[in-house]
Amino acid sequence: MSSVPEKDWKLFRKLQEELTAKACELVFNKVENITNDRVDKEHQSYLDLYSLIESEDAKIAEMFNNPTRNSVLLKIAYLKKYGVLSNEQLQLFSEETQEFVNRMLD
Structure with a gap:
């Protein structure tokens, strides 16, 4: 992938x-x-909460961990997807980036 x-x-x-704050707010909701x-149903709620945190942490990583010019197109696509x-x-x-994101999400 090009940068x-x-x-x-x-x-x-x-x-x-701003995007990190919004992602966190969506998790808090x-x-x-x-x-x-x-x-x-406290125990089931705890299990649901634990599962949610695991899955949301993976999404946060996809969107924000170690952004580089070579990985940011995918990060932008994940930000849109989530x-x-x-x-x-x-x-x-740019139009080029918008087209990439739209292709990834189609």
């Missing part, structure tokens, strides 16, 4: 903190759904 254009790399780095509905990157944010990237 992302410089403009897109800089944009990704600029958006990274899922955690709240589990914890708010745990009465009389609902962290909005359509408006995707449109800020």
